[in-house]
Amino acid sequence: MDSLGEPFRAEAALENLxxxxxQSSAIEGMLFDQASVRSSxxxxxxxxxxxxxxxxxxIEGAVEMMMDATxxxxxxxxxxxxxxxxxxxxxxxxxxxxxxxxxxxxxPDMDPMQVVSGPIDRDRIRRKNxxxxxxxxxxxxxEVARFLAWFEKxxxxxxxxxxGLAHLWFVTIHPFQDGNGRVSRAIAEMALARADxxxxxxxxxxxxxxxxxxxxYRILEETQKGTLDVTGxxxxxxxxxxxxxxxxxxxxxxxxxxxxxxxxLNRSLTLNDRQRLVINALLDxxxxxxxxTSRYAKLGACSxxxxxxxxxxxxxAGALVPGEAGGRSTKYHLPTVPT
Numbered sequence: 001m002d003s004l005g006e007p008f009r010a011e012a013a014l015e016n017l018x019x020x021x022x023q024s025s026a027i028e029g030m031l032f033d034q035a036s037v038r039s040s041x042x043x044x045x046x047x048x049x050x051x052x053x054x055x056x057x058x059i060e061g062a063v064e065m066m067m068d069a070t071x072x073x074x075x076x077x078x079x080x081x082x083x084x085x086x087x088x089x090x091x092x093x094x095x096x097x098x099x100x101x102x103x104x105x106x107x108p109d110m111d112p113m114q115v116v117s118g119p120i121d122r123d124r125i126r127r128k129n130x131x132x133x134x135x136x137x138x139x140x141x142x143e144v145a146r147f148l149a150w151f152e153k154x155x156x157x158x159x160x161x162x163x164g165l166a167h168l169w170f171v172t173i174h175p176f177q178d179g180n181g182r183v184s185r186a187i188a189e190m191a192l193a194r195a196d197x198x199x200x201x202x203x204x205x206x207x208x209x210x211x212x213x214x215x216x217y218r219i220l221e222e223t224q225k226g227t228l229d230v231t232g233x234x235x236x237x238x239x240x241x242x243x244x245x246x247x248x249x250x251x252x253x254x255x256x257x258x259x260x261x262x263x264x265l266n267r268s269l270t271l272n273d274r275q276r277l278v279i280n281a282l283l284d285x286x287x288x289x290x291x292x293t294s295r296y297a298k299l300g301a302c303s304x305x306x307x308x309x310x311x312x313x314x315x316x317a318g319a320l321v322p323g324e325a326g327g328r329s330t331k332y333h334l335p336t337v338p339t
Contacts, residue, residue, distance in 0.1 A: 001202055001252065008259045009200060010047060015251050016201045017041045017070070021062050024185050024206035027213060032059050041067070061088035062182070069186040070201055073193035077151055079144065085186060086179045101177040105144070108137040113174055131221045134174035143173045151187075163191035164237035165230065172224055185209070192241075203248035208240050211247075216240075258283045261319065261335070269317040274300035275310050279319060282334050290323060290331035 001009055018038040025032050033056075040055050040063040042048070065085040075081075087093075087102040094100060106113060113134040135143055147169055151162070171184035185206055193199050209216050215236070223233040261283070265271060271279075278299050282291060297307040311332060314320040323331040 001200075004256065004259050008255050010045060011258075012202050012252055012255050013200045014038065014041055014045060014047060015255070016204045016248065017045075017063075017066060019207045020189065020201065020204035021059075021066050021206075023204070023210040024066070024182050025062055027185075027206065027210050027216075028181055030058075032056075032062070037063065057091035058089070061091055064088050065182070065186050066189065069190040070193045071199040073190045073199055077148055077187065077190065079148070082144075082175075082183065085183050086176050089179045089182060095178060100179070105140040105175045106137055106177045110177060111136050113137075115174075131217075132172075132174075132224045134172070140173065140175045144175055147173060151191075159191060159195035160238070160241070161234060163188045163195065164234050164241075166191050167237070168220070168223060168230060168233050171220070202252060203245045205241060205244050208244035208247055212240060212243075254283070265317060265319055269313060269319075272310070274302055274306075275314060275319075278310075279314070279334075290333045291320070292329075292331055296332075 001012060004012075018034065018041050021041065022032050022034050022037050036056055036059050040059050043055070044063055044067050065088050068081075068085070083103045090100045090102050093102045101107065101110075113136075114130050115132040115134075117129045117131065147166075150169075151166055167184050167188040170187055171180055174180045176183065188205065189201070192205070193201070219233055219236045223230055226232075261279075265279070278291070278296055281299055291311075293304055293307050293311060296302075296311060297304050300307060300310065302310070311320060315322055315332070318335065320332040321335055323333070325331065
């Protein structure tokens, strides 16, 4: 990524921050529109991909939290910052129809704070399967103070291990009425940004956690119900991080391929605005159907004859590859991304 120009690094960060926000919310059962998240992230990064439509307040809040955690990773983590993050997740203090206590720790009347599952009987009483019970509300101020002092301490601990421990420790304190999981993952991302020495995110953990959600909740419950030995949790966390980096290679290879393709095109051909628009559209959505002449004409807002001339030049430059069918039914695609 260091070898690429700023626009391509920003694009990689945009892709990964979009996935981080979308998937961290999906883990908690909140499904955000990916295009809206992408537009919000682009807006906060000052990129031209942002749309002019009014942003969704819940999406904006989730993006603001993650951007603050990563872009300002060097700033101290404080109680006020944590309260601000959690409040940003619940605009107006609501999650759907339910009120959520925001900008402060949960209160004693909410004890016991339990993570439960199980069917609901005819009297609407949940038959509880208790996965975890958090510390009581009267302990929260002390427990969070201990956590924050440790998080900011310079004690030689590997920063990646600190990220894994911070995630576990904060979600175990469970200081908020709601939003603990997403805030915990933001804290872990903050620690990983410190480990990388950069707020630019070129991989994301939440997409991998979402893919392994059952294992994530199982190892979390086993650790919280077990002894103080957290080796199993850290083993899983580091493995998940490695798999997240491997998963990121697909996105990064596409962006690197895009950068290399533009370098090659700019050396061999002077492209018009239509050609640039169409090539970018194909690069941004590699899973789209092959390009036809009529689709090119629609994307480029031009006649079929103009589309054919543009396509011919792109084929000669190696930017497009024609399919086996000939004549008017010919379909075109981008060169294969090297693996």
